[in-house]
Amino acid sequence: MSEEKDWQDEKQRVDQVIHVIRNKMEQLKDKAGDLKEKVIDIRKDFWDDVTVNLDDPDDIIETQASLKQQAEFLSERERSHGHMSKQIDTLQRLEDSPYFGRIDFVEKGYDKPESIYIGIASLMDEQDDDFLIYDWRAPISNLYYDYPPGEAKYKTIDEEIEGEITLKRQFIIRNSVIKGMFDTGLTIGDHLLQSVLGNTADTKMKSIVATIQQEQNQIIRNEKSDLLIVQGVAGSGKTSAALQRVAYLLYRYREVLSSENIVLFSPNPLFNSYVAKVLPELGEENMKQTTLFQYLDTQIGNKLTVETPFAQMEYYLSEAGKNYAARVQAMSYKASLNFKQMIDDFGTSLEQDGVIFRNIRFRGDMFISKQQIKDYFYSLEETMSIPLRMEEVAKWLLTKLTELEREQREEDWVIEEMELLDKSDYLEVHNELQDETRFSEDTFDDHVREEDLLRKKVVADKIRPLKEKVKRKYFVDVKKTYIQLFTTLKPTEVDHLDLPEKWEEICKQTEKFISKNYLTWEDATPYLYFQKMLLGFNANRTIQHVFIDEAQDYSPFQFAYLKKIFPSSRMTLLGDINQAIYAHAIEEETLLSENIETKHERITLTRSYRSTKPIVEFTKAFMPNGHLIEPFNRDGAKPVLMEVENTAIANDKIETAITDFQTAGHQTIAVICKTMIESNVVYHRLKHKFDVRLMDEETHTFQQGILVIPAYLAKGIEFDAVIIHDASDQVYHKELEKNLFYTACTRAMHDLLMISLGEPSAFIKEVPREKYTHYKIHAIRKGQ
Numbered sequence: 201m202s203e204e205k206d207w208q209d210e211k212q213r214v215d216q217v218i219h220v221i222r223n224k225m226e227q228l229k230d231k232a233g234d235l236k237e238k239v240i241d242i243r244k245d246f247w248d249d250v251t252v253n254l255d256d257p258d259d260i261i262e263t264q265a266s267l268k269q270q271a272e273f274l275s276e277r278e279r280s281h282g283h284m285s286k287q288i289d290t291l292q293r294l295e296d297s298p299y300f301g302r303i304d305f306v307e308k309g310y311d312k313p314e315s316i317y318i319g320i321a322s323l324m325d326e327q328d329d330d331f332l333i334y335d336w337r338a339p340i341s342n343l344y345y346d347y348p349p350g351e352a353k354y355k356t357i358d359e360e361i362e363g364e365i366t367l368k369r370q371f372i373i374r375n376s377v378i379k380g381m382f383d384t385g386l387t388i389g390d391h392l393l394q395s396v397l398g399n400t401a402d403t404k405m406k407s408i409v410a411t412i413q414q415e416q417n418q419i420i421r422n423e424k425s426d427l428l429i430v431q432g433v434a435g436s437g438k439t440s441a442a443l444q445r446v447a448y449l450l451y452r453y454r455e456v457l458s459s460e461n462i463v464l465f466s467p468n469p470l471f472n473s474y475v476a477k478v479l480p481e482l483g484e485e486n487m488k489q490t491t492l493f494q495y496l497d498t499q500i501g502n503k504l505t506v507e508t509p510f511a512q513m514e515y516y517l518s519e520a521g522k523n524y525a526a527r528v529q530a531m532s533y534k535a536s537l538n539f540k541q542m543i544d545d546f547g548t549s550l551e552q553d554g555v556i557f558r559n560i561r562f563r564g565d566m567f568i569s570k571q572q573i574k575d576y577f578y579s580l581e582e583t584m585s586i587p588l589r590m591e592e593v594a595k596w597l598l599t600k601l602t603e604l605e606r607e608q609r610e611e612d613w614v615i616e617e618m619e620l621l622d623k624s625d626y627l628e629v630h631n632e633l634q635d636e637t638r639f640s641e642d643t644f645d646d647h648v649r650e651e652d653l654l655r656k657k658v659v660a661d662k663i664r665p666l667k668e669k670v671k672r673k674y675f676v677d678v679k680k681t682y683i684q685l686f687t688t689l690k691p692t693e694v695d696h697l698d699l700p701e702k703w704e705e706i707c708k709q710t711e712k713f714i715s716k717n718y719l720t721w722e723d724a725t726p727y728l729y730f731q732k733m734l735l736g737f738n739a740n741r742t743i744q745h746v747f748i749d750e751a752q753d754y755s756p757f758q759f760a761y762l763k764k765i766f767p768s769s770r771m772t773l774l775g776d777i778n779q780a781i782y783a784h785a786i787e788e789e790t791l792l793s794e795n796i797e798t799k800h801e802r803i804t805l806t807r808s809y810r811s812t813k814p815i816v817e818f819t820k821a822f823m824p825n826g827h828l829i830e831p832f833n834r835d836g837a838k839p840v841l842m843e844v845e846n847t848a849i850a851n852d853k854i855e856t857a858i859t860d861f862q863t864a865g866h867q868t869i870a871v872i873c874k875t876m877i878e879s880n881v882v883y884h885r886l887k888h889k890f891d892v893r894l895m896d897e898e899t900h901t902f903q904q905g906i907l908v909i910p911a912y913l914a915k916g917i918e919f920d921a922v923i924i925h926d927a928s929d930q931v932y933h934k935e936l937e938k939n940l941f942y943t944a945c946t947r948a949m950h951d952l953l954m955i956s957l958g959e960p961s962a963f964i965k966e967v968p969r970e971k972y973t974h975y976k977i978h979a980i981r982k983g984q
């Protein structure tokens with residue numbers, strides 16, 4: 201068959217499929233329109249169709265039943281309407297680009313191939329007999345992602361089907377028109393990938409459904425592992441694969457899983473909006489998304505201020521302050537499982553003694569003292585866990601409060617308070633009284649009864665907040681109990697736990713911070729863990745899948761905490777050891793370390809798709825194990841290093857570069873700095889010349905244009921061009937700064953420029969000279 205004939209045949213098929221899509225869409229729109237009218241009618245006539253009769257209890261029951269029936273009828277119609285709207289959305293998406301792939305597969309035992317077309321959703325022909333398009337997540341579609349032409353097999357729910365792929369073809373279809381078509385020998389040919397990756401950066405991440413690579417497909421379709429760990433180099437598609445995996449799981453387990461059952465922990469708030477469009481593009485709803493900070497901060501509540509990880513990072517990078525060395529040791533130690541062990545041991549000792557409680561006062565007077573609560577707590581059965589005993593204490597206190605409530609109704613202060621009640625309170629009591637007396641004739645003591653009710657109300661209003669506090673276990677002084685870990689525990693009791701050298705100083709610092717209601721980031725997880733140890737963990741069982749992106753930044757303690765909170769969830773951790781930027785990663789293992797003890801399956805991604813080949817060749821040259829990183833073959837300019845003599849030249853070069861990048865058509869240009877302080881300075885300088893935005897930890901979205909951003913906030917995101925504001929050795933020198941520098945450089949898709957004020961970073965010097973262009977720019981001196 202000639203290429204021209206193939207092209208014509210495929211073109212014709214696209215037209216036919218589009219015709220079917222449009223027909224279906226018309227029909228559905230008609231149906232949905234009718235249904236909408238019906239829904240409006242039902243809402244309008246709702247009360248006409250309900251028999252309302254409240255005369256006697258039987259009538260009331262009948263009315264309730266009639267109401268319920270009518271409401272169900274309405275919500276069933278509304279549901280169908282919602283379902284139809286969703287189908288119409290999907291058809292609209294298919295109308296634009298119905299499919300992206302085709303395989304011809306001859307099943308063993310048959311002699312003719314069947315053509316399977318693959319798109320973002322399934323589509324049947326008009327008779328509903330045959331599939332015109334298969335959903336990319338259908339079992340048979342796996343052939344497309346996993347095999348080149350030749351022998352192949354796929355698994356359905358109950359069997360394995362073998363056969364041979366005789367053709368594998370990719371399409372680019374846009375606006376219902378076929379724009380390109382390639383037959384491919386490889387898994388998914390470079391052709392399409394080249395064209396996708398060559399595009400300019402978007403402020404929203406795109407789905408990679410048409411070009412998923414075989415190794416990414418292993419992540420997306422993994423069904424066996426409870427703990428899947430993905431170590432992938434920068435730009436290898438970890439986040440993309442994670443989101444595709446969410447879509448896959450939602451399809452595969454659609455009967456039992458919804459987006460509400462999946463949570464993604466992402467590195468920063470900006471990232472949330474960056475990835476927000478991928479799933480809707482695939483016709484799925486977004487999973488829940490949070491950052492670890494948001495999660496811990498909400499759990500800890502507003503009594504304590506929690507330091508953000510970014511503030512911790514700024515402190516770490518500042519290298520300033522007289523307690524700096526101790527604080528850095530604290531960051532590492534409090535991330536460790538040794539520290540968790542210390543808390544666990546402390547928890548065990550608290551079973552005997554040591555929990556600190558709070559007094560409960562009523563109207564300024566002591567009602568139950570902390571000592572009484574403590575005595576009650578420690579009088580309870582020792583075999584009961586601490587949280588169970590706390591439940592018992594709460595019950596006991598609630599009974600006591602109920603007794604108090606009864607007694608207090610007779611007190612004089614109640615009369616005084618009654619006078620302060622406003623009209624609505626009286627009305628409420630009056631209505632209550634009316635309800636009570638509705639069916640009785642006997643109303644002579646109404647006045648007395650009204651006073652009773654008012655007294656009851658006054659006291660109840662006073663006691664209610666106390667009861668609420670008791671229910672929330674406010675009677676436990678978690679903070680003071682926690683501080684004891686740093687004040688009363690003798691180092692000799694815990695020295696088997698590899699105490700850091702500056703432990704005593706750490707203890708003093710911690711006590712000082714927490715007494716001022718300030719929790720450093722390194723204390724946030726341990727504190728919350730401890731709090732739950734006293735008050736109960738309330739495991740979250742609605743979440744069935746937890747995804748952790750940038751997992752290298754999670755400490756072993758944080759991971760252990762998340763496991764405890766989500767005990768029955770499957771976990772997918774994605775990260776890159778080379779991008780570990782938090783202080784604890786220097787000494788503590790990260791989650792991605794080879795020797796993590798928990799049972800897991802590990803997938804390694806070594807191919808980098810984001811940046812051009814010259815950028816990847818440059819960045820891999822200064823990283824340990826960099827030889828394992830494989831660039832995707834996309835051409836571009838070599839990274840440029842400009843070593844300049846003074847700030848004036850540096851500024852001038854940055855400004856020229858921005859203008860040049862704009863002229864070259866780059867839409868997003870990021871000036872990446874090491875810290876927020878540096879970013880602020882650069883922003884204030886540039887804002888007079890360009891329309892530029894400063895990104896900080898509060899930034900939740902970003903637009904195309906020129907951005908100034910600290911490296912740690914640029915995690916997970918990409919830009920057309922990156923300018924490293926100062927790549928000098930003074931700025932990027934320490935071990936962890938290497939990772940920060942690597943993270944910054946690998947954000948660039950097409951162009952990377954490094955300005956160095958003076959001596960360039962030693963990391964750059966590790967790179968062979970031919971991998972980048974080096975300019976030295978001197979100031980023009982008098983007489984030159």
Ligand SMILES: Nc1ncnc2c1ncn2[C@@H]1O[C@H](COP(=O)(O)OP(=O)(O)OP(=O)(O)O)[C@@H](O)[C@H]1O
Nearest residue numbers: 408411412413434435436437438439440809810916
């Ligand atoms: N199979 C693919 N097809 C098309 N584009 C891809 C594919 N895999 C990755 N990409 C693209 O490569 C870029 C990097 O992907 P992604 O952000 O998912 O990588 P990552 O491993 O999470 O990166 P990092 O760790 O550096 O943040 C994105 O632009 C993504 O669209």
